Amino acid sequence: MNVNPAPSTLAQSTRAQPAPALDLTDVVLDLGDGEASVRALDSVSLRIEPGEFAAVVGPSGSGKSSLLAVAGLLSAPTSGSVRVHGTEVSGLGPGAAARFRLENIGFVFQSGNLIPALTAADQLRLAARLAGNRRLDPEPLLRAVGMERRAGHRPEQLSGGERQRVGIARALVNRPPLLLVDEPTAALDRRRSAEVVGLLAEQAARFGVAVLMVTHDHDVLGHCDRILEMVDGRLAEAAAVA
Amino acid sequence: MFLALRELSFARGRFALMGAVISLIALLVVLLSGLAVGLTNDGVSGLRSMPATSFAFSKGTITDNAFSRSLVDPQELAAWKDAPGIASAAPLGVSSVHGTANGQQIDLTLFGVEPSSFLSPAVSRGERLSGPAGIVVSETARAKGLELGSTVTLDRIGVELTVVGFTKGQATFGHVNVAYVPLATWRLIASGTAKPGPPTQAHVDAVAYRYASAVAVQAAAGAAPDLAAIDARAGTVSMTKAQAFNASPGYQPETLTLTMIQVFLYAISSLVVGAFFTVWTIQRKHELAVLRAIGASAGYLLRDGLAQAAILLGAFTALGVGAAVALGALMPSTAPFSLEPAPVAVATVLTIGLGLAGAAVAILRISRVDPLTALGGNR
Numbered sequence: 001m002n003v004n005p006a007p008s009t010l011a012q013s014t015r016a017q018p019a020p021a022l023d024l025t026d027v028v029l030d031l032g033d034g035e036a037s038v039r040a041l042d043s044v045s046l047r048i049e050p051g052e053f054a055a056v057v058g059p060s061g062s063g064k065s066s067l068l069a070v071a072g073l074l075s076a077p078t079s080g081s082v083r084v085h086g087t088e089v090s091g092l093g094p095g096a097a098a099r100f101r102l103e104n105i106g107f108v109f110q111s112g113n114l115i116p117a118l119t120a121a122d123q124l125r126l127a128a129r130l131a132g133n134r135r136l137d138p139e140p141l142l143r144a145v146g147m148e149r150r151a152g153h154r155p156e157q158l159s160g161g162e163r164q165r166v167g168i169a170r171a172l173v174n175r176p177p178l179l180l181v182d183e184p185t186a187a188l189d190r191r192r193s194a195e196v197v198g199l200l201a202e203q204a205a206r207f208g209v210a211v212l213m214v215t216h217d218h219d220v221l222g223h224c225d226r227i228l229e230m231v232d233g234r235l236a237e238a239a240a241v242a
Numbered sequence: 243m244f245l246a247l248r249e250l251s252f253a254r255g256r257f258a259l260m261g262a263v264i265s266l267i268a269l270l271v272v273l274l275s276g277l278a279v280g281l282t283n284d285g286v287s288g289l290r291s292m293p294a295t296s297f298a299f300s301k302g303t304i305t306d307n308a309f310s311r312s313l314v315d316p317q318e319l320a321a322w323k324d325a326p327g328i329a330s331a332a333p334l335g336v337s338s339v340h341g342t343a344n345g346q347q348i349d350l351t352l353f354g355v356e357p358s359s360f361l362s363p364a365v366s367r368g369e370r371l372s373g374p375a376g377i378v379v380s381e382t383a384r385a386k387g388l389e390l391g392s393t394v395t396l397d398r399i400g401v402e403l404t405v406v407g408f409t410k411g412q413a414t415f416g417h418v419n420v421a422y423v424p425l426a427t428w429r430l431i432a433s434g435t436a437k438p439g440p441p442t443q444a445h446v447d448a449v450a451y452r453y454a455s456a457v458a459v460q461a462a463a464g465a466a467p468d469l470a471a472i473d474a475r476a477g478t479v480s481m482t483k484a485q486a487f488n489a490s491p492g493y494q495p496e497t498l499t500l501t502m503i504q505v506f507l508y509a510i511s512s513l514v515v516g517a518f519f520t521v522w523t524i525q526r527k528h529e530l531a532v533l534r535a536i537g538a539s540a541g542y543l544l545r546d547g548l549a550q551a552a553i554l555l556g557a558f559t560a561l562g563v564g565a566a567v568a569l570g571a572l573m574p575s576t577a578p579f580s581l582e583p584a585p586v587a588v589a590t591v592l593t594i595g596l597g598l599a600g601a602a603v604a605i606l607r608i609s610r611v612d613p614l615t616a617l618g619g620n621r
Contacts, residue, residue, distance in 0.1 A: 065617050074535060074614040095539060098613075102537025109616060113532045117245070117252035129244055130538050154252070170536070182617050 019086030021178045021210030022048040022071055027080030029066050029233075040066035041077070042233040050177060053201055053211045055221055057238065058230035064214040065182065067230065071212060072105055072180045073097040085177045102131050106171030106209070108181040108200070112163030114155040120166045121151040127173040141169040144206070145199060161192035168200055172207060179204060181213035185220055197223050246550035260518045261558035267511045268562025268593045269569075271504060275585040276570050278500040280578035281417075285493040288353065288380070288415040289486060293360055294458040296469060297334070297486045298322055298478040305481070308489035309336040309415075313453045314478065321476035322457045327467030332359035333454030335428035338418065341403075343394045344387050350379070350394065351415040354428020354454065361458055363422050368407030371424055375440035376406035378422040380413035385575055394421070400438025401431060416491035417578070425454065504589075508596050516600030519551060523607045527615070534613035543608045551601035555594045563590050 029041035040063045048054050056064050069075035070082060073089055074097075082090040084104050092100060101107075114123050121138040128136035142148045145165040155163055164184055171179055181200065185193035197213075197220035204211045213224070221227050229238040250257050299312035314333065322331035335354025342348065355361035357371040363378050364370070368390045371378055379388055383405075388394070392405045403423065413420040423431075426446035430436045433451035457478065461467050469480040481489065488494045523530070530543060563586065570581040 068617060069614055072535070074617065098534060098537050098539050101535070105537075107535055107616070109532065109535075113528075113616060115245070115529055115532070117249040122244075122248060126244060127536060130533075130536070130542065174537075 018050050020047045020083070021050050021052070021085055022046065022212060023081070023083040024071065025081040025083075027070055027082060028078045029063075029070055029075060030078045031066070039233050041070060044080070044233070044235045046228070046235060048178070048210045048212055050210050051205065051208045052226065053204055053213070053224050054226040054228060055213045055215055055224040056228045056230050056235070057215060057218065057221070060216075062230040063233040064230050066233070067235070068180050068182055068212070068214055071178075072107060073101055103174060104176050104178060106174070106176040106179045108164070108167050108171045108179060108184050110183045110186045111160060112155065112167035114158075114163055114166060114170075116155055119152050119154055120147055120158070120162075120169075123166055123170050124173050127170050131174045133174075136173065138169075138173075141172060142166075144203060145169045159192075160187045161196055164188065164192075164196045165199060168196070168203060172203060172209070175207060175209075177209060179209050179211045181211060181215075183215055183217075184213065185215065185217045190219060193217055193220050243546065243549045243553075246546045246553065250550060250553060256522070257554055260515070261554055261561070263514055264511070264555060264558040264593070264597065265562035265565065267507055267514070268559040268590070269566045271507050271511075271589045271593055272563050272566035272581070272586055273569065274500055274504050274507070275589045276566070276573075276579045276581040278497065278504070279582050279585055280580040281496050281500065282487075282493075283412050283580055284414050284417045284578040285490045285496065286415065286487040287411070288351065288413040288420040289483065289490065291363070291409070291411065291413055292458060292483070293460060294483055295461040296459045296480050296482050297489075298331075298457040298459060298469075298473065298476065298480045299455075299489075301473075301477050301479055303479060305485075305488050306494075307491055308481070308486070309334075309455050310338070310491075312455050314455070314457050316452050318476050318478050319454070319457050322459055322472065322478070325467065325472040325476070327462050327465035328459055328472070329462040329465075330360050330460040332356055332361050332458050333425055334361060334456050334458045335425055335432060335453075336415070336455040337428070337432055338416075339396050339421075339431070341394045341396045343392050346387055348383075348386050348388070348394060349418045350383075350421040351418045352428055352431065353415070353420050353422045354425040354432075355422055356425045360460055363407075363409045363413065365407035366410040368405070370407060371422055372406075374424055374427045374430075374443055374446045375402065375404050376424075377403045378407040378409060379405055380419040380421075381408045381410070382412045382414060383419040383421075384408065386419065396431070399431065399434075399436050401436045402438075402440045403427075404440065416493075429453070508592055511593055512596040512600035514600075515551070515555065515597040516604045519547070519601040519604035520607070523547070523604055527611055530608055530611040531613050531616040534611055535616035540609040544605060547605040547608055548598070548602060551598055551605065552594075555597045555601070559590055559593045559597075562593075 024046040027041050027044045031038045031040045058064050070077050077090050124138035125136055142151050147165050201223040227238040229236045299308050300314050303312040319333050337352050339350050339352055362371050388405050394403045427441050429451045430446050430449045433449050473480050573579045
């Protein structure tokens with residue numbers, strides 16, 4: 001097992017290649033102050049290429065969510081470099097970070113985290129409007145995730161798997177180069193879990209989006225190009241899935 | 243407003259409940275505004291309709307009920323007539339009387355004015371003041387059964403006065419209809435020498451009583467006379483017309499009470515709306531965190547929240563104001579109630595504006611929502 005491999009060992013040659021979708025270098029994240037301080041991420045380096053599907057597994061409290069938070073510009077790292085699609089983002093303020101997320105990062109949350117007042121179609125329209133697109137036709141994306149017949153339904157009228165499908169479509173609306181996926185199968189049974197992650201992999205490949213997925217569910221790792229393991233804030237390459 | 247409108251529709255039960263409270267507050271505020279205007283009209287419309295700019299009272303007169311306490315003599319009147327910056331100064335007699343007309347008891351405030359002075363009222367029906375037995379009464383006195391030609395017999399002294407005209411619009415003082423009477427007749431009645439029956443010219447000419455209650459003053463156009471300096475020379479104490487309103491019986495306590503109730507209602511409205519949006523924002527905290535995480539700016543969410551509050555306040559305030567106007571139309575004409583466009587507009591704007599201020603304070607919480615909380619199993 002290669003613990004915290006240097007970027008050069010993880011990435012292929014960068015010459016004549018597009019910038020990595022995500023490039024973390026020696027990222028440290030300390031949470032809390034003084035004696036209560038906890039090192040959530042300990043010199044984490046990670047590089048994900050465009051179109052690559054990477055999964056991070058590990059026990060609760062190992063730092064998986066902190067990794068997503070730093071990669072998604074929701075937490076600023078204590079030290080180290082975070083580059084998304086070639087742009088250094090570790091020093092962005094909250095406003096600039098929100099703008100950057102809007103255009104470059106899609107989030108898929110646990111249980112979809114959809115807005116209760118909005119129908120499936122409106123979930124997509126809102127995400128598009130936030131990015132300045134007021135004329136989005138949500139139908140093609142909803143069809144891509146098999147939800148075109150549920151376009152007028154609100155989250156309370158959808159099953160857990162359907163909510164996740166809508167969540168995936170919402171994350172793809174603004175065509176981000178990077179998808180961050182937080183425990184997408186936490187509330188689903190095995191069959192639905194496989195469907196949702198399969199759909200995620202399919203759509204990511206279709207749009208050429210890199211995916212960093214955090215999960216407890218080892219049954220869905222078959223869809224991933226790479227599997228990394230997080231233990232006590234340190235990242236290790238666990239295995240490669242062909 | 244994309245999200246705001248859909249949330250209003252989605253949580254329509256909660257918003258309708260809040261809207262009902264806003265409507266009720268708007269209804270109360272507008273009804274109180276109508277009551278305040280009505281009471282003001284009842285209290286001082288007689289004074290307000292006078293083309294005077296100030297009034298001079300005898301020295302030492304305290305503000306409350308100044309018109310019935312003060313007595314000015316011809317020297318004081320003359321001093322005002324000759325003062326610089328004064329276009330006109332005329333004596334005004336004010337007293338309350340009780341009488342009977344058409345077999346019904348009636349209360350009147352007698353305004354004694356010289357028929358040839360600027361205080362002589364214009365009439366909507368009948369004739370202006372002239373003869374010693376004629377009176378011009380407030381148009382609102384018709385609701386008490388007075389008509390042209392009606393005779394009012396004053397209690398105890400038996401003086402009979404005949405209605406010769408009605409004023410243009412309401413003319414009341416201290417919630418009592420005003421009857422304009424020639425100053426000479428007013429002096430006859432005030433002197434206690436009047437005989438039963440209609441006053442004649444001979445009666446009024448024989449009266450030695452030369453006092454009036456106050457001097458009504460009309461400043462020259464564009465002039466700002468030094469009232470204090472003229473007071474010092476004339477031995478009087480002056481009040482502007484607006485200050486003189488407080489000399490109407492009960493005017494100040496009534497207006498203060500109603501103003502206080504209105505202020506409390508505005509404060510309650512602002513607090514209730516603020517409390518509602520505080521709870522609403524707290525309930526949406528996770529949803530807002532998700533929106534922040536997917537890239538919504540704090541500004542977008544603040545604008546959306548404020549638009550939602552504005553729609554709620556605007557729609558339900560309009561409903562409350564509409565209901566108040568409808569209720570106002572059903573008020574009996576004898577009730578001291580008058581809905582005028584300006585006070586209704588002010589009440590509407592204040593209800594919406596202060597409610598929006600309360601909502602804004604609550605909605606500012608949105609800017610403190612941490613998008614990091616969108617991660618994890620909170621939903």
